Amino acid sequence: MISFLKVENLSKHFPVRTGIFHRKEHIVRAVQDVSFELEEGQTLALVGESGCGKTTLAWMLLKLIEPTSGRFWLNGQDVAELTGPDLRQYRTNVQAVFQDPWASLSPRMRVFDIVAEGLRLNDNLSDGAMTKRVDEALCSVGLRPDDGHKFPHEFSGGQRQRIAIASAIVQRPKLIILDEPVSALDVSIRSQIMNLFKDIQSEFGCSYVVVAHDLGTTRYMADRVAVMYLGSLVEFGSTDKMFDAPEHPYTQALLSAALPIQKSDDKPPIVLRGEVPSPVNPPSGCLFHPRCQSFIGDVCSSNAPNWRKSGSADHWVRCHIGTEWG
Amino acid sequence: MSNEPLLDVRNLTTVLDLAAGTMPVVDDVSFTVGRGETLGIVGESGSGKSMTANSIIQILPKKIGRIAGGKILFDGRDLSQFSDADLTKVRGREIAMILQDPHTSLNPVYTIGNQVIEALRLDDPRQPKRSLLGKAINVLKKMNVADAERRLHAFPHQMSGGMKQRVVGAIAFSSAPKLIIADEPTTALDVTIQLQYLQLLEGIQKNTGAAIIFITHDLGIVANLCHRLAVMYGGRIIESGTVKDVFAAPSHPYTQALLRSVPSIDTKVYRLYAIEGQPPPLTEEIAGCKFASRCPLATDVCRSHRPDPKPGRSGAVSHEASCWHLGETL
Amino acid sequence: MGRTARLSRFMLSVPGAAFIVLVIVLIIPALFADLIAPHDPYKANIRSRLEPPFLFGGTTEFILGTDRLGRDVFSRIIHGAKFALGISMVGILLGAVVGTALGLIAGFLRGWWDATIMRAVDITFALPSILLALALASVSGPSFELVIFVVIFVIWGYFARQVRAETLALRELDFVARARVLGASEYRIMWKYILPNIVNTIVVLGTLQIGVVIILEATLSFLGIGIPRPTPAWGLLVADGRQLIVSSWWISFFPGLAILLTVMSVNVLGDALRDVLDPKSRSV
Numbered sequence: 010m011i012s013f014l015k016v017e018n019l020s021k022h023f024p025v026r027t028g029i030f031h032r033k034e035h036i037v038r039a040v041q042d043v044s045f046e047l048e049e050g051q052t053l054a055l056v057g058e059s060g061c062g063k064t065t066l067a068w069m070l071l072k073l074i075e076p077t078s079g080r081f082w083l084n085g086q087d088v089a090e091l092t093g094p095d096l097r098q099y100r101t102n103v104q105a106v107f108q109d110p111w112a113s114l115s116p117r118m119r120v121f122d123i124v125a126e127g128l129r130l131n132d133n134l135s136d137g138a139m140t141k142r143v144d145e146a147l148c149s150v151g152l153r154p155d156d157g158h159k160f161p162h163e164f165s166g167g168q169r170q171r172i173a174i175a176s177a178i179v180q181r182p183k184l185i186i187l188d189e190p191v192s193a194l195d196v197s198i199r200s201q202i203m204n205l206f207k208d209i210q211s212e213f214g215c216s217y218v219v220v221a222h223d224l225g226t227t228r229y230m231a232d233r234v235a236v237m238y239l240g241s242l243v244e245f246g247s248t249d250k251m252f253d254a255p256e257h258p259y260t261q262a263l264l265s266a267a268l269p270i271q272k273s274d275d276k277p278p279i280v281l282r283g284e285v286p287s288p289v290n291p292p293s294g295c296l297f298h299p300r301c302q303s304f305i306g307d308v309c310s311s312n313a314p315n316w317r318k319s320g321s322a323d324h325w326v327r328c329h330i331g332t333e334w335g
Numbered sequence: 336m337s338n339e340p341l342l343d344v345r346n347l348t349t350v351l352d353l354a355a356g357t358m359p360v361v362d363d364v365s366f367t368v369g370r371g372e373t374l375g376i377v378g379e380s381g382s383g384k385s386m387t388a389n390s391i392i393q394i395l396p397k398k399i400g401r402i403a404g405g406k407i408l409f410d411g412r413d414l415s416q417f418s419d420a421d422l423t424k425v426r427g428r429e430i431a432m433i434l435q436d437p438h439t440s441l442n443p444v445y446t447i448g449n450q451v452i453e454a455l456r457l458d459d460p461r462q463p464k465r466s467l468l469g470k471a472i473n474v475l476k477k478m479n480v481a482d483a484e485r486r487l488h489a490f491p492h493q494m495s496g497g498m499k500q501r502v503v504g505a506i507a508f509s510s511a512p513k514l515i516i517a518d519e520p521t522t523a524l525d526v527t528i529q530l531q532y533l534q535l536l537e538g539i540q541k542n543t544g545a546a547i548i549f550i551t552h553d554l555g556i557v558a559n560l561c562h563r564l565a566v567m568y569g570g571r572i573i574e575s576g577t578v579k580d581v582f583a584a585p586s587h588p589y590t591q592a593l594l595r596s597v598p599s600i601d602t603k604v605y606r607l608y609a610i611e612g613q614p615p616p617l618t619e620e621i622a623g624c625k626f627a628s629r630c631p632l633a634t635d636v637c638r639s640h641r642p643d644p645k646p647g648r649s650g651a652v653s654h655e656a657s658c659w660h661l662g663e664t665l
Numbered sequence: 666m667g668r669t670a671r672l673s674r675f676m677l678s679v680p681g682a683a684f685i686v687l688v689i690v691l692i693i694p695a696l697f698a699d700l701i702a703p704h705d706p707y708k709a710n711i712r713s714r715l716e717p718p719f720l721f722g723g724t725t726e727f728i729l730g731t732d733r734l735g736r737d738v739f740s741r742i743i744h745g746a747k748f749a750l751g752i753s754m755v756g757i758l759l760g761a762v763v764g765t766a767l768g769l770i771a772g773f774l775r776g777w778w779d780a781t782i783m784r785a786v787d788i789t790f791a792l793p794s795i796l797l798a799l800a801l802a803s804v805s806g807p808s809f810e811l812v813i814f815v816v817i818f819v820i821w822g823y824f825a826r827q828v829r830a831e832t833l834a835l836r837e838l839d840f841v842a843r844a845r846v847l848g849a850s851e852y853r854i855m856w857k858y859i860l861p862n863i864v865n866t867i868v869v870l871g872t873l874q875i876g877v878v879i880i881l882e883a884t885l886s887f888l889g890i891g892i893p894r895p896t897p898a899w900g901l902l903v904a905d906g907r908q909l910i911v912s913s914w915w916i917s918f919f920p921g922l923a924i925l926l927t928v929m930s931v932n933v934l935g936d937a938l939r940d941v942l943d944p945k946s947r948s949v
Contacts, residue, residue: 058525071846096421100848113839117861127847165613166380176843195379197614200596200607207606222526229607249603266530267600268555270582280534281527283481284495285444306526 011085013216014184018042021065021081025289036091039065041222041240042079045065047233052210052217054248056224056229056263060285062240063220067186068117069319071105072217083184101131104177108189110169114161120147121157129182139143141170146179149212159195167198178209187219191226203229224267228252236260239288239296255324256319258303296330303330339411340367341513341546342391346403347415349383349390352398358617360386362570368514371542373547376560376580377554379591381614383570384550388516391548392426393417399494410513427457431507435519437499441491446501448487451475454506471509478505479535487661500537508539515540518550533560537590554597558582563653566590571626576647576654582650586656589626591665624659632660680937683930690926694746702740703728706897710735716913731913732905738915741897743922748898749845749927752809753878756816757871763817765860765867771825772832773855783829784823794819795884802890812882812891819881820874827870831863870929873935876928883924899924 021040041060047053055063068074070081072088081088083102089097104127107113107221114123126145128134134142150171161169169191177185187206191199203226209215221227227234227248234251236259244257255261262279275332281300286292292299298309314329349361361383368374378384389395391407391414414425426432434440439562441450441563451471452464468487475483478501491499500520519538521529537560540547549561557564558578565575568586575585585591603635612629615621624630627637635661645661647654675681676776705727710731712735717723718730762924782876798815798827805811835841844854847894879899885891886900894901905917 058527061857068842069560071842073845097848100846103846105843105846107839107843113843115840115844116856116860117864118857126844126849130848143477147651167613173843176847195614196554197379197596197610200598200609203598204607204609213583216717224526224600228600229604252600253732256381262527264600266526266528268533268553268592269600270558270597271599272555273508278530280531284497284528 012046013051014083014218016046016070016081017044017079019044019066019069019081020077020137021062021069021074022236037194037288038291039214039288040242041067042054043242044237045080045235045242045245047218049216050210050214051232052219052230054219054227054234056221056227057187057237057239058222058236058263058285060239060288060289061237063177063237065240066168066186066237067105067218067220071186072099072274097131101127101180102183103186104180104184105186105188106177106190109193110166110173111193112126113173114169115331116161118151119157119158120159120161120164120172123161123172124157127176127180140227142179143175146175149178149209157273165198165257166194167201170194174202174205174209178213178215181213182215184216184218187217189222191218192221192223199226206230210245219223224252224264225269236263239285239291241296242327243297244324244326246319246321246326250319250321250324253300254319254321256324257297257328258301258330259297261301276293289317295327305330341370342368342548343406343408343411344387344391344462345406345408347387347407349386349395350403351396351400353618355618357452357538358573360570360617361390363405364567364570364572365405366565366575367399367547368546370513370546371540371544372563373549373561375557375564376548376550376567377552377553377557377564378567379614381569381617382567383491383617384567385518386570387434387549388518388548389549392430392432393422394426394432398478399624427444427454427512428510429578430511430514430516431510431512433500433503433507433515433517433520435505435522437496437523438491441499443491445490447475447489447491447494451487451506451509453503454509457510474505474509475502476522478502479531480505485559497532498533499526500524500634504532504536504539508543508545511543512545514546514548516548517548520549521556522551522553530554534559566593568660569621570617571625571657573626573658574647574656576649576651580647580649580651584647584654586647586649586654586661587626588630588632588660588665589638589656590656595665624657631665632663634659680934683933687930690923690930691746691750694743695750697899698744698747704737705897706744707737709735713790715909715913717913718919721915723769729841730913731785731918732913733882733918738919742899742903742920745897745899745902745920745923747880748892748896749882749924752816752882753875753894756813756878756882757874759813760817760820760874761824761867761871764821765863766827766885767821768825768828769832769855769859769863772829772850773836773859775790778932779829782825786825787820789818794881794883795888798885798890799888807893810893812885815885816878816881820877823874824867824870827866830865831866835859835862852926858873864896869935869939869942872938873932875931875935879924879928879931929932 019040020042023037023039025035025037043066055066057063069076081098088099095222121143122144125139128139128142143157147154147156152171152175161172164172191202194202219230231248233246234248236244236257238259244251244260251260256262262281265279280304283300286299294310294312295314301309308329314327316325316327317332319326345365347361347364348359351358353361364387376384378388388401395401399620401561402415443640448471451550452467453476455467455470456462471487475486479484480498521532524532531536561578563577564581565572568589574581574590581590585594592608592610596610598604598607610629615625615628623640624642627633629636642657642659644655644657647656648661676685713731714733715725716727716731719725719728723730727737731737767782771779789798794815801811818848841854842857844858882891885901886898887904889901893897902920903917906913910917
């Protein structure tokens with residue numbers, strides 16, 4: 010069976026020049042050898058701290074930046090090889106909602122034009138049919154068709170995010186990339202928007218790739234989670250299994266650093282040493298070893314760990330602990 | 336030391352004079368902060384939480400912001416009656432401030448050492464800078480700034496956000512303030528860095544006995560860091576009490592809804608509670624409860640009459656909520 | 666506030682006063698020169714040479730006096746407004762179009778385009794425009810076309826630089842990324858997403874350039890390489906009175922005053938417009 014979205018060894022390296030005359034060139038490995046699969050109608054969360062490469066990965070899926078190496082397929086089609094009408098089809102199938110609803114809507118376009126843009130570019134619809142589609146999309150996100158005449162600045166943050174969502178769903182895409190879709194919103198608005206995403210998914214059957222740093226959002230939205238650290242995946246699996254029994258020390262630290270409203274246990278939180286190292290000069294061996302609370306010795310600092318299956322099914326982890334090394 | 340609180344804010348009202356009219360951004364707000372205590376002020380953008388904090392040391396928008404009523408008793412003195420010159424002596428010394436964005440709260444053209452020493456010299460500007468070097472290093476070390484001696488010569492842009500926020504913290508604590516106002520200090524930081532920072536803050540507070548007002552939208556931080564909290568909505572405090580009481584028995588429908596709308600990381604939730612609608616614009620004059628337009632429990636009295644604080648559901652003395660329907664559960 | 670109240674408040678402010686001055690000195694004369702001017706600006710009249718202005722020993726017939734050939738200074742200034750307004754409108758419009766298009770391309774497409782266009786800007790800024798005009802005039806002789814060309818040459822770089830800077834900031838915003846995700850072409854993104862967001866800047870910049878252009882036109886005409894005689898361009902009028910400045914000061918003084926008032930009010934208006942249209946540069 011062909012998987013819906015398949016990503017294989019995707020990498021993105023950025024050259025950075027330093028020094029007064031920009032003569033020294035370094036490579037930043039923003040994303041390094043990332044592979045995963047996603048089934049249709051499911052939600053995958055990319056989780057990690059700033060600089061871990063989750064947004065770069067999402068932008069590659071959106072074809073906003075080209076991968077340095079690796080490939081990915083949507084419904085069995087190699088996305089890198091798409092041209093002409095197939096590329097156009099990809100543009101309608103894959104949509105995005107960005108973090109900041111103040112930056113993601115052009116201030117000089119009316120809401121109707123913002124929502125209709127995708128249809129104008131990719132479909133040949135009559136004016137009447139287009140208006141109908143736009144009105145439907147506005148209604149699906151809880152706005153009124155009248156709102157189409159207004160400009161974005163007449164709306165609050167939550168409503169603006171609804172406009173962005175309407176413009177993402179108007180072409181009935183199969184995959185929507187959500188880049189921190191609620192983190193710029195107020196607490197009381199976040200749950201409205203998260204619920205809206207769930208409603209849209211059950212109505213249209215689309216899949217989501219959510220970029221998130223908030224673990225509560227992740228647990229609520231995602232079926233599967235990919236944890237990233239310094240450009241690499243370190244743990245991947247079903248959300249429930251990973252939140253209930255995280256195996257990678259970084260995931261454990263991340264979960265314990267989240268400050269829940271109700272503490273479920275009195276375990277003291279894991280406080281990590283230091284900060285995320287520079288991706289220009291990543292650590293040897295396991296990328297996480299300089300900060301790892303479960304560091305087990307030379308193997309961590311000299312050998313990069315391979316993927317291994319965790320105790321439960323549908324859950325993989327990249328750590329020496331639990332292998333013959335550990 | 337007496338039993339009276341360090342800060343006693345009574346019926347504070349702060350307004351902005353805009354072209355469209357006078358806008359009460361802080362509307363008859365009263366609260367206290369005890370010595371060595373941490374008070375969390377929770378609210379969404381536009382709830383007036385930052386304006387409340389800014390009113391205490393009166394850093395309001397120039398020309399349009401002013402305190403229209405109430406008292407701000409700090410250590411027995413009413414700050415609302417202070418002249419600008421007197422306030423300058425309080426700011427940065429007795430009351431220090433940590434702001435959200437570490438990238439803009441440090442001056443990019445001065446070294447870290449320069450800025451820390453500048454803060455240390457506030458008390459006596461004649462002190463030679465050299466003599467304060469050791470003290471500056473100490474201050475930075477207290478905030479766990481690694482490699483403090485070398486960092487003195489670093490510029491802000493050479494440091495990470497987390498490290499800069501520690502420097503800001505070090506500057507805030509350098510004058511041994513009695514009160515620190517922290518306005519969303521960790522919002523720009525990653526979770527693991529946030530945890531490091533909050534633990535540091537807690538540790539230093541224990542050592543110095545400073546009180547903290549922690550302004551945040553994050554209920555998780557309040558639950559884990561603060562002793563007491565005040566929930567703000569539309570410029571008013573709608574519920575206040577100890578963290579334990581309020582989280583165990585949230586009484587105002589807004590507080591209840593807020594707690595239920597935050598997704599848990601421990602259990603799978605299938606449907607989150609969502610508060611429909613959005614906060615009313617502050618320019619709108621509302622006679623009754625400001626939450627009434629979004630509240631499923633609202634009745635006519637809510638829309639016409641402003642509720643006064645009443646004992647909350649926990650029954651504890653300090654727990655109060657302003658709602659006409661305290662008996663009902665959302 | 667009602668519309669009338671807002672209007673009267675504006676009229677009483679400094680920009681409002683500047684606006685009124687501009688309308689009186691530049692716009693009404695330029696539009697209705699033939700109706701207002703009491704005399705033919707080109708017609709010499711030997712009998713009434715060097716008449717002083719009214720109140721300075723002259724009569725109401727020549728309210729601002731006459732020049733060496735007996736032409737009415739007032740009428741010549743009125744007709745001169747046509748050329749001041751016309752040349753600045755056409756020159757700025759063309760300069761803005763050229764500068765905006767190139768700035769947009771430089772800022773949005775970057776790379777080779779950016780490097781080439783920005784070097785061209787540097788070169789135009791480095792070349793002294795007066796010398797360029799002198800060189801060109803020595804080949805083709807003074808003409809309207811030459812003035813327009815020099816105006817475009819002098820101002821397009823300001824538009825290109827400013828538009829490029831704003832484009833660089835705008836192209837990083839998510840709404841541009843969103844347009845790409847939707848499949849919009851580079852051309853469409855520039856035209857429909859970036860350009861509408863910099864129109865305000867262009868308008869403000871254009872207004873502020875009016876003063877520059879009027880001065881430039883006057884300078885070129887004064888030097889005899891701008892608008893050819895006997896056209897009553899303001900710069901030429903000032904030049905006409907050059908030798909008689911001590912005895913018959915009014916020949917140069919009143920055209921000079923017209924230039925001064927126009928340029929000052931345009932600049933005040935431009936600053937006010939910037940505060941309204943361009944919130945980024947507003948000082949808080």
